[in-house]
Amino acid sequence: MTPSAEQIARFTDQLYQAARIRFGEERAEALRPPIEQTAQNLAIVSSFPLDVEDEPCLRTLLPDADAAR
């Protein structure tokens, strides 16, 4: 469940490349600290094992919908 250093590095690189394209070289460099923090979270989220029934269904955000299920 704990992400590997490679997974974190992969997300860091992916976000950094996206930042270069969207914001340019200089700004992407300035975004390195939050990108590294974000990449760590994404690696944890991505490596968490979920079941098929763990749906992202937005209707279940509301407790009423939960009760109605």
Place this chain on the structure above:
Amino acid sequence: MKAAGQGHDRVSPVERGARDLHELTVTEAASRIRARQLSPEDLLEALLARIDAVEPHVEAWAHLDRDGARAAARAAGDEARRGIFRGPLHGVPIGLKDIIHAAGLPTEANSGVLKGFVPRQDATVVTRLRAAGAVILGKLTTAEFAASTIGPKTHNPWNLNHTPGGSSSGSAAAVASAMVPGAFGSQTGGSIIRPSAYCGIVGLKATYGRISLHGVIPCAWTQDHLGPMTRSVADAALLFQTTAGHDPLDPCSAAAPVPDCLGALTRRRPPRIGLARDYFFDRATREVVDATERAVARLASAGAEVREVRMPRAIEAAQAAVSTIMQSESASYHRQYLATRADRYHPWLRARLEAGSLIPAECYLQALRIRLRFRRDVEEALTGLDAIATPTTPTVAPRTLASTGDPVFQNMWTMAGVPTITLPCGHGDAGLPLGLQLVGRALGEAALFSTAAWCEGVLGPATIPPVR
């Protein structure tokens, strides 16, 4: 030398009573006004005098509306003298975090992006407060857009060198220092519960969707909550009861009927509490662990049934999911502002929002799935319990004004959308307060208030610090 009581003729009734009046809770003030033992005007003047004395040290207000509050208090006083009472908060001043719209009052969210913005309409929560007779006293400081970890100018009234927490910094500090008996804050991670604990007051984060977010500047749509911050559980219940309930103007408003939380306060059955040492005690300081153990031991001695509860396996992933959801949704909300006014943000928040805009959709959706799994697991952990108890924060309020502290003990419950409340449970280093956090079931506010009121009866009420 004067004998006791001499000299009162030259002191107005307001001045004579000012020392005591500002200390009244919401419930006490409302009750005295209804019994015509206190006028809304006298209560307001006592609070304004308190603000004059304390605010230069605490700096909790973003915009204090003296004139508007005086006009509203005068109207409430006129009505009270004619036997007209609008509702349970008639004549009681309330403060608002500066992301909540109140018509005619600046709402700037502590950001250059919204400098000078004055909404023309009330948020639904403000409409409901005014309908209940509340006097809106002004706007309280927030971290920028309730999204930054960098604090506003506000100081912790228990020790001015420490943060009051955030992002509802001003709400916590103003209520704790008795500048206002109650306030509303918001929580997307830990922004009601953490500052409430740091400042030694009661804070409630209700079930997601319970209190309308219409007219509130969003931080992250699916995790934003409003909630009362007060000096007693009864006050939190009263403010919740007054403002909760379905709002067709808020697409995420819960349709479920609001339970009788004031009635629940009188059901004083010893609760069944699950103590979550697991996960929390490993991350807390020794003084926090000791204070929590002592508080729970007192509850057990008084008759509470206490057993250990294990935290769901998803709790670690939940922490990462919270940040992923918050960053993604915040980036989406701020997209337009970032395109046109990026230079008006604090550089830290701008960078975090820009980084959030890069999060892949697949990761955002994975985080939503983790949220639902965690929420199901929390409901399961609550089986046979009235509430889960944890330390509210890993430490006392940090000695800094640059950071609002760590939300690690609050944000997973926010993400799950379940109700939580914090109560003062002692003091740690440097006399700073500590909180006990109680977690309840979705829509289970009545049971949570009942449990919290019982615990407050054992642990004692919030106290007001000597500000200096």
